[in-house]
Amino acid sequence: MSVFNTRIARCFTVTVLSILIAVTGIITAPHAAAATGLEGFDYGYLIDDSLMYGAAAASTMTDAQIQSFLNEKGANCKNGKDGSPCLKNARFKTVTLPASSWCPGSYTGSNSDSAAAIIGKSARACNINPQVLLVILQKEQGLVTTTNPSAYAYQKATGFACPDTAPCNSQYAGFAKQVYSAASRLQQYRIQPYSFNHRAGITKNISYHPKTSCGSLTVNIRNAATAALYNYTPLVPNAAALRAVTGLGDSCSSYGNRNFYRMFATWFGAPNSGATVTKYVSNCNDRIWGATRVETSIGIGRCAYPNGSKVAYLASAISTADALAAGSLTDGPVILNNAGSLDTSVKNYLLELRGKDLKTVYLLGGTGVLSGGVESQLRSLGFATGRLAGTDRYGTAVSIARHVFPNGFSTAYVTDGVGDTGLGSPDAVVGGTLTAGPLLFGTRKNGFDNETSVLLSGKQTVQLGGNPLGSFTPNSYLFGTDRYATAVEIAKAATNPQTHSIIYLANGQQFVDAVAGGELVNGRILLTTYSSLPTSTCNYIKISGASKVVALGGTGAVSQNALNQARSCLR
8 A cells, every 4th residue: 555545544553552652651741831732722723834844943953952852751761672772872874865846955864873863854954843753753653752662663653654554665664764754745745735635725524533434524724734734644633532632532533633733732832823824915016825726826817917808718726737838828817727617716706807808718738637517617607618738738738839829930948848746847937938939848758749849840949947858959048057047047038127027936846836927927937945045046136127026825835034035135
């Protein structure tokens, strides 16, 4: 079974283990600020985003402080019966890991890393609070406070890719791999939310127990960190579990997220002490965002077309590559929608646009990404419909190109249509502001398919990004040392800096909020990391002539710190 399939089955048994540890009195008593540790427990808001994510969160404890914490909590620990050392004394050989799509920093390996160093280095590499990792280690295998550590517990330390009924996946087995993988996955939940079942801004029925007869609770998941915990352990405690505090509830009780909340509160203070999620109103002059990527695309549409338009375009909210090719569509908003039916928020926005003379809605991509049912719903609302589609994302990009440039074109922009995550290249996000020609996709392995190659024949080609597209050789390149520097080079080519005063700032890893940003023709799109602004981006802003920086996406995509840093670069 995969990690995704085993999480439900595993979370019940391993969290019972954590409870049994707590019942025996190994977990220290709560401090005075938390009589039970469950005060303020909120199903929809288990932990602040700012407590789980970001460089500041990752710096809450130094390695030395983590070591002191392990010494304190493991004061009574001796070697385990199988000879395994206590966590406070354990040391491991680790390997160097480069930065990744989920972890912006690298991990420097060592022949003898302490457990504290592994926790701290993983936290800093992935911008995850080390306190969160400590609680997960306790919740899953009780390693922080156990008096009898075992090799088995170290192999499955955070429960990542470790089913109860089989050995751990060897790729992830062992303490160091477990800790780093947990940190990385927590960031992936935030950066790539639509690949997982639980997401911020949605209402979800979450089971009390793996037994379906136990029922479920409807939870309004209000932030990314809470969604991450439910993806990691997809069960909610029932009333009996909460009443039991540290003990066992009834046959329908599960304990994973109860234990996480209580342990964090007991050790570090209430994890959701912010009480409410900071609310930012979508504002064309500050931050364009919505609770979901669909609503963010609507916000962008409202800012790009305040007076409405005669046409609009729908693209998949799941397979966003089709939207990436839509940057040259400058006659109407590009709105994201889920595959099976018309989202309520999309329907309402289209009806709003109908009052501003909207007549036709085009669907981008085939029925596999936007079903015939969506098209039927559009027609029932009185809209004319069309579909710009090919057999895949490459063919859809060709169809969009022919629609926008019916009389042909002399210049085409080309880029990687797959990217590191399969959802497309961030270079394409920024390339939406290049309107002299269409944006077409190839692959690093095979270059271009026949249909795209025919369309490109005899054209001047500009490649976005430096990775080779098969054996294809473009006429010129726009690229930098990384995706952030590449965005700067594209921005330089996109517009006259003196005539466009806005910089739109998008997350360079979680760039889904910006896939519709190409329609914002009054500015340039630059990329940032979640928590802080790259130097290359700041340097360009200083000379850009811009007078305003606007974030694309909520604070889970572009942190307020990154946005403030960008604004401080304005001159």
